[in-house]
Amino acid sequence: MTLTVNDKIFEFKIIPLTFIAKDISSVFYYKNNKTLEQTFSHRRYSRLKLAFTDIYNAHLDRKLGDFLKFLKEATDDNYLRFLNKYGDNKFCEFKIGTHLTDKGIYCYIKNDEIKYIGRCTDNFKKRINEGYGKIHPKNCFIDGQATNCHLNSLINTTVDVKFGVYLMTDKSTEEIKKLEKLILSANKYEWNIQTS
Known part of the structure; x- marks a missing residue:
C-alpha cells in the first residue's frame, strides 16, 4: 500500500x-491490586473520594474490580465514573x-x-x-x-x-x-x- x-x-x-x-467484556473487573480506599488516595480519584466515600463506606476494603462489578451488576452507573470513556467497551x-x-x-x-x-x-x-x-x-x-x-x-x-x-x-x-x-x-x- x-x-x-x-x-x-x-x-x-x-x-x-x-x-x-x-x-471481551468487563475487562475492568480484573483490576484487583488495590482496594477502593487505596484507589481513592490516588490524585486522579480525589474527586470521586469526595463524592463516594460516605455512600460506599462499607465497601472501602473491597478490591476495586470486585467493587465495580458489584456496582455494574446492581445497575449503579457510578462504576463508569472510575473508567475512561472507552473502559466498558x-x-x-x-x-x-x-x-x-x-x-x-x-x-x-x-x-x-x-x-x-x-x-x-x-x-x-x-x-x-x-x-x-x-x-x-x-x-x-x-x-x-x-x-x-x-x-x-x-x-x-x-x-x-x-x-x-x-x-x-x-x-x-x-x-x-x-x-x-x-x-x-x-x-x-x-x-x-x-x-x-
Whole structure:
C-alpha cells in the first residue's frame, strides 16, 4: 500500500494480524491490586473520594474490580465514573507474528481505507501485541490508556470485514516522529482522535 503526502510516496507492507478472541467484556473487573480506599488516595480519584466515600463506606476494603462489578451488576452507573470513556467497551485480543523488534509508522486499514496512523519508536511487539492487541484491566480506568481501549474496541468491530495492519520500518526515531507529524498534518483519519 502506498500513501502520498506532499508529493512524497510512502510504502507500507501488510502484516498478518491474528485474532485470538473478540467481544471481551468487563475487562475492568480484573483490576484487583488495590482496594477502593487505596484507589481513592490516588490524585486522579480525589474527586470521586469526595463524592463516594460516605455512600460506599462499607465497601472501602473491597478490591476495586470486585467493587465495580458489584456496582455494574446492581445497575449503579457510578462504576463508569472510575473508567475512561472507552473502559466498558467490548474488546478483542490480536497479535502480529512478524516485525516484532522493528519500529516505524503503522496504520490500521478497514476495507482499504486508512483509519488510523501511529508511530512506534520502541518495537511493534510492545506497541501492537502488548499495547493495542490486549487490553489490560488498568487501561480501562481514568488513569489508564484510553487510546488503547478506544482503538482496540474499534478493531473489535472489524473482525468480520477486511482489516489489516500495515507497517513502514527502517526509519530512525527522529524520522519516525517527523513522518507521523507530516502525515497527520496533511490528512485526517477517523480513528486519530484525542481520547483523554
